[in-house]
Amino acid sequence: MLGWALTFLVVALIAALFGFGGIAGASAGIAQILFFIFVVLFVIAMIVRAFKGRPPV
Template sequence: MLGWAITFLVIALIAALFGFGGIASASAGIAQIIFFVFIALFVIAMIARAIRGRPPV
């Protein structure tokens, strides 16, 4: 999932470089949403792992 966020970020940067503002804005927004979903799932996984008795890696 983090790979998808980075991919959309790169697309946004390339689009902004070439002057495609709408595409750059949309790609940056998608990248931001995917990144925050990744962070939320990561935190939930670490909490679940800690509750089950295994220390986080």
């Protein structure tokens, strides 16, 4: 998912460079949303991992 966020960020930067404001804004918005979803899922995974712990050997 982080890869998709980076892809949309690159698309936004390239579109902004060539002057396509609408496409750049939309791509930047999508990249931002995907990035925050990735961060939330990462934090949830870390919390679950902390509470679950390692199984005994």
